[in-house]
Amino acid sequence: MNASDILTPKGLIAAAVILLLAVMPVLTAIADQAFYLDIATRILILAIAAVSLNLxxxxxxxxxxxxxxxxxxxAYAVGIPIYYDEYSGWLHFPLAIAVSALYALITGAISLRTKGVHFIMITMAFSQMVFFLFISLEEYGGDDGLLIWSDSEFVDGxxxxxxxxxxxxxxxxxxxxLFLVHRIVNSRFGRVIRGSMSNDKRMKALGYPTYGYKLTAYVISGAICGYAGALMGNFTNFISPEMMGWTRSGELIFMVVLGGSGSVMGPIYGVLSFLLLEEFLPDFMDLFSKDAGIYWHLPFGIILVLVVLFVRGGINGLLDRWNR
Incomplete structure (x- = not known):
């Protein structure tokens, strides 16, 4: 992104969002509203996961x-070592990245031999296998989850x-x-991935082993998302199999599509919009009718469906059209 891109309405909005996130602790301290810092932290963590999925x-x-x-x-790569009194963040985060990458390598090697709805279903099936695996691990809380009684420890200070x-x-x-994904998609490697999405047969005819490229991208994506999971474990101080259910995966997809898939800032816009609607829509509905907020899922779902159907390219696409 060059200077001319920044000095456009879309660029200024992106810069404003990044700046707002950068100064959020200062703003919440001035307003004495620590609760909003928790919301912003959750937005950042899920935005990392959404960025990885967007790749x-x-x-x-x-x-x-x-x-x-x-x-x-x-998250479990943080919780399980702490359960055994291993508090080093230098162990937790590399372990989270390595195990996630290994899981992505094994499942991706199988899943990427399919396409379309078959790929969707097989990735969900593998996710549910992991979900039920952790439910069966009674030593680590099973369905009740695992309490993380300490955060990861790094250097003194x-x-x-x-x-x-x-x-x-x-x-x-x-x-x-964001920087890593931006560099990847604009590299020769990234151009092959994007070309494969447009016309996989043509890329193979040009001599590119697209299966290997896509598997590598899948592993990188899984590793980044595993890192986000390690942050989530430290943030919530409680983890359970419920956080890896298929509905959570669906929410991540909604976030990416809502913000605008295939764009740098799209995942951030999507997570920001999704979580703010989820947080404040019930209170907004209560202003019009008592206890109406308990039915917030209905207008929330309608808003998401309308955005997907009529706002082509999500929020980022809307900003693109405004830019022109």
């Missing part, structure tokens, strides 16, 4: 309905238990994920 969905056309499994694996410190760890991680 394969938006640029590679791989609709994974089991991406939440990586979040769960990453870096207290992840401090909300502001942890927030900026998540913010820097999101910026790093």
């Amino acid at each position: 394969i969905l938006g640029y590679g056309g791989m609709v994974s309905f089991g991406h939440a499994a990586f979040i769960g694996i990453g 870096v207290d992840v238990d401090d909300p502001t410190t942890f927030y900026y760890l998540c913010f820097i991680s999101l910026m790093g994920a």
